Amino acid sequence: MIKKITSGFVEQEFDDNGKAVSQEFYQGENVDYENLFGEPVDCPANEQDFVPDMIQPIQDLLEEPIPANLLVASNINVTVEVDIDMVISFDLESLMDYFEELIVGNAGALSDISFDMVGCNPLTHVVYFKVDAVAENVTGAY
Numbered sequence: 356m357i358k359k360i361t362s363g364f365v366e367q368e369f370d371d372n373g374k375a376v377s378q379e380f381y382q383g384e385n386v387d388y389e390n391l392f393g394e395p396v397d398c399p400a401n402e403q404d405f406v407p408d409m410i411q412p413i414q415d416l417l418e419e420p421i422p423a424n425l426l427v428a429s430n431i432n433v434t435v436e437v438d439i440d441m442v443i444s445f446d447l448e449s450l451m452d453y454f455e456e457l458i459v460g461n462a463g464a465l466s467d468i469s470f471d472m473v474g475c476n477p478l479t480h481v482v483y484f485k486v487d488a489v490a491e492n493v494t495g496a497y
Contacts, residue, residue: 357396360387431458431465431488434473439480454486464491 362385367378388396435457437450445453455465465488474483 356391357399358389358391359402360389362386431486431490433458433486435484435486436481437484439475439482442482454484454488458486458488459490465489466491 361382363381363383365378365380368376370376386398388398390396435454437453441453442450450470451468454468454470459465468486468488470484470486472482473485475481476483
């Protein structure tokens with residue numbers, strides 16, 4: 356096993372309120388290789404290079420159902436946090452039902468649901484999904 360250690364710098368962007376928006380790693384030219392004991396080794400002859408992508412900040416995390424008065428004929432675009440054990444144990448239909456309950460609660464229904472995993476945090480065992488949908492049959496709206 357060989358570790359590749361690349362020097363460079365990280366550029367981070369924040370909105371006017373100090374909330375993280377994005378980050379990018381700029382790879383420098385200084386690269387070192389080490390074995391498992393931290394001793395320097397030569398570059399592997401068949402090294403496969405890859406882009407060191409960084410996980411982007413999660414925006415607008417939904418923490419409670421959206422109020423019914425904001426759901427009337429609305430297109431929904433939110434980020435939700437799901438425990439990784441739930442993601443593993445749910446099938447696709449159950450996951451969509453969970454998103455519907457989380458986003459609109461008992462106030463209505465969602466149609467045209469689509470979602471993408473946008474990140475995860477192995478330390479807290481959560482997965483983040485960006486969910487797009489249309490709110491329909493909303494009750495309690497004015």
